[in-house]
Amino acid sequence: MELLQYGFMQRALLAALLIGLTAPAVGVYLVQRRLALIGDGMGHVALTGVGVGLVTRTSPIWTALGCAVVGAILIELLRTRGRTSSDVALAVLFYGGIAGGIVLVSQASGSTPTNLDAYLFGSITSTTTADLLAFGVLAAVVLLVTFGLSRVFFTVGADEEYARASGLPVLGLNITLAVMVAATVVVSMRVVGLLLVSALMIVPVAAAQRLRRGFTGTTTTAMAIGVAVSVGGVVVSYHADLPSGGTIVLAAIAVFLLAVVGSGLAAALRQPHREAEEHLHDHGPSCGHPTVVHGDHVDYVHHGHRHAPHGDHYDEH
Numbered sequence: 001m002e003l004l005q006y007g008f009m010q011r012a013l014l015a016a017l018l019i020g021l022t023a024p025a026v027g028v029y030l031v032q033r034r035l036a037l038i039g040d041g042m043g044h045v046a047l048t049g050v051g052v053g054l055v056t057r058t059s060p061i062w063t064a065l066g067c068a069v070v071g072a073i074l075i076e077l078l079r080t081r082g083r084t085s086s087d088v089a090l091a092v093l094f095y096g097g098i099a100g101g102i103v104l105v106s107q108a109s110g111s112t113p114t115n116l117d118a119y120l121f122g123s124i125t126s127t128t129t130a131d132l133l134a135f136g137v138l139a140a141v142v143l144l145v146t147f148g149l150s151r152v153f154f155t156v157g158a159d160e161e162y163a164r165a166s167g168l169p170v171l172g173l174n175i176t177l178a179v180m181v182a183a184t185v186v187v188s189m190r191v192v193g194l195l196l197v198s199a200l201m202i203v204p205v206a207a208a209q210r211l212r213r214g215f216t217g218t219t220t221t222a223m224a225i226g227v228a229v230s231v232g233g234v235v236v237s238y239h240a241d242l243p244s245g246g247t248i249v250l251a252a253i254a255v256f257l258l259a260v261v262g263s264g265l266a267a268a269l270r271q272p273h274r275e276a277e278e279h280l281h282d283h284g285p286s287c288g289h290p291t292v293v294h295g296d297h298v299d300y301v302h303h304g305h306r307h308a309p310h311g312d313h314y315d316e317h
Ligand SMILES: [Zn+2]
Pocket: 281, 282, 283, 284, 287, 288, 289, 300, 302
């Protein structure tokens, strides 16, 4: 591992690990809510923050975070209104963000087109020790919040009406999730890039959905794929002299295509069977559901259905 003797590679690999973990951890809720493109919009808004940081000579991480968080709150408020005018308002916000960023970055002294490319598409040589500390703090906050609130985030995503009726603060939770997406966009700023981070939030989750059932299984598998493609992408981009963000996203898409083909083949070979959908409950000896012996196994009677454990899911019997 001669590449580990370079300080910039150690930092790039650690930054890749952090974004590989956090992007799918928030992305799983965006996929559930059919908001796959929101992260992309926040990346656009964060670019204005980068421009502000470069022009005012402050750390672009914190100015990008400020802009992305303000953008996240605006996006969430516009989205709740759900009218055609809010669709246009979102477009104005996203394009305004990227246009503002490009103009501001061009005005910053000492910045070059290569510099802008690194922010948009990632580069392995740009992560500093200070960046890494900031990414570590942001990633820890994102992971603590998404895991701590996973049950309520899931409930809101599954059925907003029900969540509201049962007294959950739906708008507050949606804004919290949007702010976590904003923080994740900022963690992506070095090795993946602001224009490509959204792919890392969505594609590993889409691949994991082909391989695993159940929310927890999908989330952990997506995070494992996220880490593998980001760290692997950084290594390949070092050896092949390729831009890291594009390499990472292409690796994620390759995993997704393999998962589609693999799960299709597996389904064709398997015995036909019906899976219980969205099964959040774990059946067990003390779960209270009546049991029925069925051939060589036990079925649990659940809402008039008979569920039999099969791998990581339940089948309808
Ligand atoms: Zn049960």
